[in-house]
Amino acid sequence: MSEDLREKNKQAAEKQKVASAKNEKKEEIKSEIYSANADDLRKKLSNKNAEYVFKLNKYLMDDGFKEEEAKEAIDKLLPEIVDNQIKGIPANQLYGPVTQRAKDIVHPVKKPKKTPFWASWIDTSLLFFALFGLLYGIVALTSKKADPNNQTGIVTLVVLSAMWGVLLTWFNNQMKLPKDKRPGWGITIGYLLVGLVFMFVFLAAMTVVPATINPALNAIGYFIAAAVAYGVRFVFRRTMGIHDRSVF
Helix, strand or coil: CCCHHHHHHHHHHHHHHHHHHHHHHHHHHHHHHHHHCCHHHHCCCCHHHHHHHHHHHHHHCCCCHHHHHHHHHHHHHHHHHHHHHCCCCCCHHHHHEEEEEEHHCCCCCCCCCCCHHHHHHHHHHHHHHHHHHHHHHHHHCCCCCCCCCCCCCCHHHHHHHHHHHHHHHHHHHHHHHCCCCCCHHHHHHHHHHHHHHHHHHHHHHCCCCCCCCCCCCCCHHHHHHHHHHHHHHHHHHHHHHHCCCCCC
16 A cells, blocks of 8 residues: 555655756757847748748738838847747737738827825825815805804815825725735725824814914805815926826
């Protein structure tokens, strides 16, 4: 029984050794391919792939590429073509029709620029400033008496907008992550609740801040502030190239 087990372990070890040697050989060949001269790689192309490359060169030149530009573009593809050729994958299967590949080379699709956190935060904060400014203006317009607690001052508006900007920007960024990298809903809700608690504490603290530090505007003043904030946000988004959809 023990001899059978030793024999099985020996056979398994031999298989693993062979598999490891094959993988090393594959990596060695791949390294040689990607470091090889483009002209040498062209000589290794199969008839089918050579025809694909010939047609691709023709389409590129028909689309306005110079001969050197077409060659340079195709040379960049050769290592991948030869590597997949060894695996039995021809170029037309790897890249699709020649016309489509030529189109992709002539008109490459630019990857959308990732917006940094600080820019998203400012963008979202300006949006909240405009919304809160509009809300504060409506409150001031409909209120007969001034708020003695002074929670609707300009400092409150600025800080509250910045807080909501941070909180919502963080939440949106988490939702954009792949599902396996997102924090659990318990953690996400926990962060949101902590953020809301900070906001309520801030609002409570602002009730004791004198009006000289946190002056309140009249309705027209808040409406103007809201319009200015929205205009600044519009310019900021265009300047920074922000195309993400707003939270609202």
